[in-house]
Amino acid sequence: MLKDITLGQYFPGDTLAHRLDPRTKLLAVVCYIVAIFSCHTLWAYGTMALTLAVAARISKVSARALFRGLRPVLFIITFTAVLNLFYTPGETLWTWWVLRVTREGLYTALAMVTRITLLITGTFLLTYTTSPIRLTDGLESLLAPLKKLRVPVHELAMMMSIALRFIPTLIEETDKIMSAQKARGADFESGGLIRRAKALIPLLVPLFISAFRRADELATAMECRCYHGGEGRTKLHVLHFAARDYAVLAFYIVLAAAIVALG
Amino acid sequence: MEEIIKVENLTHTYGVGTPFERSAVEGMSLSVYRGELLGLIGHTGSGKSTLIQHLNGLLRPTAGRVLLDGQDIWAEPKKIRDVRFRVGLVFQYPEYQLFEETAYRDIAFGPTNMGLSGEELDRRVRDAARFAGLDERLLDKSPFTLSGGQKRRVAIAGVIAMEPEVLVLDEPSAGLDPRGREELLEHIRAYHRERGNTVVLVSHSMEEIARYADRIVVLARGRTLMSGTPREVFSRGSELVRAGLDVPQATRVAMELQKRGLAIDPAVYTVEDLAAALLALRKGGGC
Ligand SMILES: Nc1ncnc2c1ncn2[C@@H]1O[C@H](COP(=O)(O)OP(=O)(O)OP(=O)(O)O)[C@@H](O)[C@H]1O
Numbered sequence: 001m002l003k004d005i006t007l008g009q010y011f012p013g014d015t016l017a018h019r020l021d022p023r024t025k026l027l028a029v030v031c032y033i034v035a036i037f038s039c040h041t042l043w044a045y046g047t048m049a050l051t052l053a054v055a056a057r058i059s060k061v062s063a064r065a066l067f068r069g070l071r072p073v074l075f076i077i078t079f080t081a082v083l084n085l086f087y088t089p090g091e092t093l094w095t096w097w098v099l100r101v102t103r104e105g106l107y108t109a110l111a112m113v114t115r116i117t118l119l120i121t122g123t124f125l126l127t128y129t130t131s132p133i134r135l136t137d138g139l140e141s142l143l144a145p146l147k148k149l150r151v152p153v154h155e156l157a158m159m160m161s162i163a164l165r166f167i168p169t170l171i172e173e174t175d176k177i178m179s180a181q182k183a184r185g186a187d188f189e190s191g192g193l194i195r196r197a198k199a200l201i202p203l204l205v206p207l208f209i210s211a212f213r214r215a216d217e218l219a220t221a222m223e224c225r226c227y228h229g230g231e232g233r234t235k236l237h238v239l240h241f242a243a244r245d246y247a248v249l250a251f252y253i254v255l256a257a258a259i260v261a262l263g
Numbered sequence: 264m265e266e267i268i269k270v271e272n273l274t275h276t277y278g279v280g281t282p283f284e285r286s287a288v289e290g291m292s293l294s295v296y297r298g299e300l301l302g303l304i305g306h307t308g309s310g311k312s313t314l315i316q317h318l319n320g321l322l323r324p325t326a327g328r329v330l331l332d333g334q335d336i337w338a339e340p341k342k343i344r345d346v347r348f349r350v351g352l353v354f355q356y357p358e359y360q361l362f363e364e365t366a367y368r369d370i371a372f373g374p375t376n377m378g379l380s381g382e383e384l385d386r387r388v389r390d391a392a393r394f395a396g397l398d399e400r401l402l403d404k405s406p407f408t409l410s411g412g413q414k415r416r417v418a419i420a421g422v423i424a425m426e427p428e429v430l431v432l433d434e435p436s437a438g439l440d441p442r443g444r445e446e447l448l449e450h451i452r453a454y455h456r457e458r459g460n461t462v463v464l465v466s467h468s469m470e471e472i473a474r475y476a477d478r479i480v481v482l483a484r485g486r487t488l489m490s491g492t493p494r495e496v497f498s499r500g501s502e503l504v505r506a507g508l509d510v511p512q513a514t515r516v517a518m519e520l521q522k523r524g525l526a527i528d529p530a531v532y533t534v535e536d537l538a539a540a541l542l543a544l545r546k547g548g549g550c
Pocket residue numbers: 277278285286287305306307308309310311312313314355467
């Protein structure tokens with residue numbers, strides 16, 4: 001059911017990819033994204049796809065799990081592909097009624113689909129192999145220089161880790177409340193728009209109440225442990241780069257540079 | 264005795280195709296007989312909640328069948344809602360599902376979904392509140408202003424009001440104080456006796472199950488470990504202990520006394536029975 005949403009889900013493991021410093025992975029993903037947007041030749045796309053395949057292999061994430069992450073954006077992918085396919089001017093390959101497919105259209109559509117697929121699966125690989133806590137730790141550390149510009153980096157990171165921490169809890173809770181109301185004959189699946197919206201009330205009211213209760217409890221618990229923002233706060237797990245981090249980072253920087261220059 | 268629910272070789276696997284794949288119930292078979300009060304007991308994580316969500320079709324078996332009155336409940340998936348009205352399920356911590364403005368309207372939610380209204384609806388709500396031990400005066404209050412125990416009763420009444428043939432309760436007394444527990448369970452027993460309906464009571468307290476159930480099914484690691492009357496089950500006390508479960512205190516005392524050479528029945532399971540057995544022993548000059 002709702003549990004099938006893998007958006008931002010972490011698959012625990014003990015592979016090289018899991019052990020990397022989160023900052024390395026974040027920077028590598030930035031390089032990866034830059035490279036993907038610079039791809040113009042088949043060779044470039046092939047290299048990126050190969051990189052992704054090897055990375056997935058190292059992380060021991062199955063192709064199925066990787067592509068499942070695409071499900072929520074399937075519609076957008078199809079939509080872009082169709083638009084590009086029919087509305088790019090150029091040399092006509094095939095016409096039917098008002099539809100006209102051009103060579104350029106075909107290429108752009110294929111390139112678009114590949115690009116989005118690589119982009120999304122690549123970033124999913126990051127969240128599959130990095131726990132949300134480490135991810136925000138890495139982000140906070142990378143953005144630390146912005147503190148000089150009075151950007152509340154620590155607070156933003158804390159908000160993000162709390163949000164990430166509670167997404168699975170809220171999904172679980174939604175599932176549970178939904179089941180409980182279904183057991184009383186609630187029907188979430190049939191009827192028109194208004195009826196469906198109304199049917200959500202028995203789900204949303206308890207969900208909000210419990211979310212507020214949780215927020216309240218969490219705030220109290222944090223205050224009880226003397227949390228008062230990031231000032232002077234030390235870390236239990238201090239991040240540091242190992243040789244493997246330098247190696248991976250070097251690889252991605254070279255990759256991005258090569259693709260930008262040649263691709 | 265006539266079987267109202269029959270579970271055949273039920274397997275349920277969570278998270279198929281993810282690294283979290285895990286069978287919570289594995290090849291379990293179980294019968295529920297019409298009119299009985301069945302106690303379902305098992306260690307934490309033994310699959311009790313998973314099992315009972317199959318009884319009213321909230322979960323679909325990965326393998327195996329669930330029969331209600333001899334009919335596979337998934338024979339016509341469109342009619343699964345009717346199954347939910349016939350097998351009422353009260354979840355663990357049901358107070359978190361309340362949403363209406365008044366307790367009355369919350370209890371009426373189930374019967375309203377069944378298409379009831381007017382006098383019949385009113386009668387059902389009031390009857391259910393009485394069975395759940397909820398004071399009539401609380402019916403017009405917002406459920407959110409009630410105490411935890413009162414909320415629990417509203418939630419239980421909400422399922423009883425559908426007048427299901429089988430009422431399944433998942434740890435109804437969890438988190439209540441001893442008096443609250445006893446009151447609630449007494450109300451459930453009274454409901455069972457007065458209505459003669461089938462009740463399935465899930466718990467991990469041996470004392471509770473021993474006291475209230477006609478028949479007990481013990482689950483361990485997703486399978487049925489044993490089933491039978493409380494006497495039959497508690498006479499296999501050492502097996503229960505090995506499955507990580509407790510035996511009732513009275514049974515433990517009796518087992519210990521027997522070990523020390525007293526001719527006492529080790530399968531007594533209530534304090535009253537134990538006292539009677541000890542008195543009989545004393546009269547007979549056994550100690
Ligand atoms: N929605 C779910 N997704 C994944 N795994 C689950 C889910 N619900 C339960 N499980 C797993 O299935 C197993 C059985 O859980 P279940 O809730 O049925 O146990 P239980 O006997 O009701 O335990 P308790 O006495 O603690 O309520 C547990 O190991 C649990 O981790």
